Amino acid sequence: MRVLLADDHQIVREGLRGLLEKAGHTVVGEAANGHEALKMARTLAPDIAVLDLSMPLLNGLDAAREIRRLSPEIKIILLTMYTDRGYVLQALKAGAKGYVLKTQAAEDLIRAIREICRGEVYLSPGVAASVVDAYLDKTDEAADPLTPRERQILQLIAEGKPTKEVAALLNISFKTAESHRSHIMKKLGIHEVTALVRYAIQQGLLRP
Amino acid sequence: MRVLLADDHQIVREGLRGLLEKAGHTVVGEAANGHEALKMARTLAPDIAVLDLSMPLLNGLDAAREIRRLSPEIKIILLTMYTDRGYVLQALKAGAKGYVLKTQAAEDLIRAIREICRGEVYLSPGVAASVVDAYLDKTDEAADPLTPRERQILQLIAEGKPTKEVAALLNISFKTAESHRSHIMKKLGIHEVTALVRYAIQQGLLRP
DNA sequence: CGCAAAATCAGGGATTCAACTGATTACTGC
DNA sequence: GCAGTAATCAGTTGAATCCCTGATTTTGCG
Numbered sequence: 130m131r132v133l134l135a136d137d138h139q140i141v142r143e144g145l146r147g148l149l150e151k152a153g154h155t156v157v158g159e160a161a162n163g164h165e166a167l168k169m170a171r172t173l174a175p176d177i178a179v180l181d182l183s184m185p186l187l188n189g190l191d192a193a194r195e196i197r198r199l200s201p202e203i204k205i206i207l208l209t210m211y212t213d214r215g216y217v218l219q220a221l222k223a224g225a226k227g228y229v230l231k232t233q234a235a236e237d238l239i240r241a242i243r244e245i246c247r248g249e250v251y252l253s254p255g256v257a258a259s260v261v262d263a264y265l266d267k268t269d270e271a272a273d274p275l276t277p278r279e280r281q282i283l284q285l286i287a288e289g290k291p292t293k294e295v296a297a298l299l300n301i302s303f304k305t306a307e308s309h310r311s312h313i314m315k316k317l318g319i320h321e322v323t324a325l326v327r328y329a330i331q332q333g334l335l336r337p
Numbered sequence: 338m339r340v341l342l343a344d345d346h347q348i349v350r351e352g353l354r355g356l357l358e359k360a361g362h363t364v365v366g367e368a369a370n371g372h373e374a375l376k377m378a379r380t381l382a383p384d385i386a387v388l389d390l391s392m393p394l395l396n397g398l399d400a401a402r403e404i405r406r407l408s409p410e411i412k413i414i415l416l417t418m419y420t421d422r423g424y425v426l427q428a429l430k431a432g433a434k435g436y437v438l439k440t441q442a443a444e445d446l447i448r449a450i451r452e453i454c455r456g457e458v459y460l461s462p463g464v465a466a467s468v469v470d471a472y473l474d475k476t477d478e479a480a481d482p483l484t485p486r487e488r489q490i491l492q493l494i495a496e497g498k499p500t501k502e503v504a505a506l507l508n509i510s511f512k513t514a515e516s517h518r519s520h521i522m523k524k525l526g527i528h529e530v531t532a533l534v535r536y537a538i539q540q541g542l543l544r545p
Numbered sequence: 546c547g548c549a550a551a552a553t554c555a556g557g558g559a560t561t562c563a564a565c566t567g568a569t570t571a572c573t574g575c
Numbered sequence: 576g577c578a579g580t581a582a583t584c585a586g587t588t589g590a591a592t593c594c595c596t597g598a599t600t601t602t603g604c605g
Contacts, residue, residue: 138418138439140446144352147359161440210346210544231346232369238348276581289529291561305583311564320563321497326534330545335535484551499591513553519594520551528593 130154130242133175135166135192136208137184145179148235154242163187163195170196170203177242182209182216190216190223197224204245208238213328214318217256227251275313280334282309286322287329338362338450341383343374343400344416345392353387356443362450371395371403378404378411385450390417390424394506396492396542398424398431399485405432412453416446422467424541425460429468435459482524488542490517494530495537 132154136142139161146156158173160166162184170178178196180189187195193205206227207220220228227241230253241251275283285295296306319325329335340362344350347369354364366381368374370392378386386404388397395403401413414435415428428436435449438461449459460468483491493503504514527533537543 139441140356140416140437140439140443141349141352143443144349144356147355148348148352151355208348229348231348233347235348235351278582287531289531291529293561301582302584304585307562308584309582310562314563322530322562323495323497323534326531327538327543327545330535330538486552501591509552510554512555515592516554517552518592522593530592 130177130246131157131173131175132242133158133160133166133169133173133178133203135160135163135169135178135184135189136181137161138181141181145238148238149242152239152242161185163189163192166192167195167199170200174200175203177204177206177245179206179208179238182207182211182220190219193220193223193225206238206241206245206251212256215328217252221250228256229253230255275316279309279313279316280332282306283313283325283329284334286310286313287326287335338385338454339365339381339383340450341366341368341374341377341381341386341411343368343371343377343386343392343397344389345369349389353446356446357450360447360450371397371400374400375403375407378408382408383411385412385414385453387414387416387446390415390419390428391541391544393496394493395489398427398541399489401428401431401433402485414446414449414453414459419541420464420467421541425464425467429458436464437461438463483521487517487521487524488540490514491521491533491537492542494518494521495534495543 132149134142134145134149134156136145142159146159149156157175158169160169164186166178166180167187169175180192182189184192189207189209193207196203196205204227205225206229207225208229208231209216210231212230217228226245227250229238229241229251233253237253241253244251282295282299285298290298292306292310293303296303299306314320314325317325317328319328326335340357342350342353342357342364344353350367354367357364365383366377368377372394374386374388375395377383388400390397392400397415397417401415404411404413412435413433414437415433416437416439417424418439420438425436434453435458437446437449437459441461445461449461452459490503490507493506494500498506500514500518501511504511507514522528522533525533525536527536534543538545
């Protein structure tokens with residue numbers, strides 16, 4: 130398979146190249162950010178693009194959307210460290226055929242490539258559950274899962290305000306604030322305040 | 338050289354292993370977090386430990402400090418994506434002999450190992466400037482009010498572990514963990530977990 | 546050796562949170 | 576108009592947190 134590799138860490142790219150070539154694939158190009166990946170996807174016409182999720186200039190998700198728009202025949206695998214449900218669902222919506230965790234063995238990536246070439250979809254163990262949950266919940270939360278009100282409350286929570294203060298600030302009852310909080314956590318599949326803070330930071334609701 | 342590899346992404350470890358072995362080194366062990374790295378450093382007696390900076394349970398910096406304390410003969414290289422001056426200085430203070438950026442070529446890591454075995458210190462291009470600046474400024478900003486133990490506990494808390502789990506992971510009593518937590522909050526003048534998370538992220542103990 | 550800081554452990558009380566179930570009102574889209 | 580979603584409010588239970596007070600042991604350093 131002709132593979133395009135995109136990751137902002139050159140040392141990681143080189144390592145991945147070694148792993149892929151050992152498995153019999155050809156790495157036709159290496160990109161250090163989403164823009165490069167986009168350009169290379171057009172010019173090199175790879176069979177598969179393996180994209181890191183967090184890259185400078187253009188992240189893996191948006192790069193995937195663009196590649197899919199311009200060259201729908203290129204299969205896309207997101208390779209990342211994030212297990213968050215939101216990312217997984219967004220990736221699938223963006224048309225990615227695979228979502229592989231960096232914490233998995235290289236074997237997992239190889240298998241993903243094999244399955245995807247057969248027309249299958251591949252998800253690393255550990256994220257498949259997210260998709261099942263989302264299906265069962267039926268709450269389509271891939272694109273901007275939270276309502277404006279919920280985002281507002283999330284931000285206050287992440288800023289460290291206790292629930293009763295959130296309620297006071299928004300002129301709503303304590304119970305309502307608590308209810309929103311529950312919904313947010315349920316939607317995001319998050320069970321700790323700490324993960325909430327990281328999510329808020331990632332969403333740009335908050336500065337570290 | 339007998340090398341110990343520590344990075345929380347298995348797929349990255351496997352890639353690095355390939356690169357190092359191609360360069361004639363032997364990877365005697367792979368660790369997925371700071372704790373494992375510590376254990377392996379003791380049992381496997383590697384010549385060099387290559388540590389990722391941000392790892393769960395115990396980060397690369399604190400792992401480096403511990404390894405240095407227990408086995409000063411093991412040379413340590415921090416391998417990371419962060420160019421921030423603070424990290425570089427802390428790494429050097431922790432006794433690391435090398436600071437290599439993941440954005441560099443694999444060649445850079447190989448060269449670092451070679452230089453360090455000769456007794457030299459190696460810094461990736463791009464971070465050397467930080468050290469010079471720090472020397473010129475003379476403002477010692479590697480300072481961190483927290484003790485190593487406290488940082489370790491802060492990291493676990495920020496990762497979302499409840500106190501009793503922190504205690505279990507460190508083999509200390511629930512009350513001790515709680516006590517550390519209090520001290521941390523008191524020292525930092527912080528009263529919410531959320532601010533703790535942001536502090537941990539700023540300190541690089543944790544990824545957003 | 547002796548001081549100071551760090552790390553360990555313990556109890557108790559007030560507050561807060563998580564997770565559920567269940568309900569009413571209002572706006573929006575088809 | 577009617578369904579769906581958002582936003583609002585309420586109660587309960589068990590768990591976890593924050594903050595205080597105290598104590599012992601280990602460790603590092605002069």
